[in-house]
Amino acid sequence: MLVYLFGSTMYSQASMAGDERSGPFEEQYSDDDLLEFVAANEVVTTREVAEHFDYHLQTARRRLKSIEEDGRVNKKDVGKRFVWWLPQG
Numbered sequence: 001m002l003v004y005l006f007g008s009t010m011y012s013q014a015s016m017a018g019d020e021r022s023g024p025f026e027e028q029y030s031d032d033d034l035l036e037f038v039a040a041n042e043v044v045t046t047r048e049v050a051e052h053f054d055y056h057l058q059t060a061r062r063r064l065k066s067i068e069e070d071g072r073v074n075k076k077d078v079g080k081r082f083v084w085w086l087p088q089g
Contacts, residue, residue: 029053031067035086038073043085 037052038044050060064084067073075082 031063031070031072034063034067035072038084039086043083046082046084049084 034049034053037049041048046057046061046064049055049064050057053060055063061082064073064075064082068075068084071087073084074087075084
């Protein structure tokens, strides 16, 4: 499956050729979907996000970093991994 990132939304090539319902791209997960997962788990690793959303580790890291740049999630480097959580307030 081919996956594309445009802005803050992931898209994948439609699995069936000629699928007229969604065109060539189909929205997968929004930033809000990722934030809901973080909120539900309080603190998550990049790997947990990647596994939950079936992302490559680098894709999960890139998505979370983009959300962090918007100030909607915090991160800390803990050894060889990042942990992510929602800001207070």
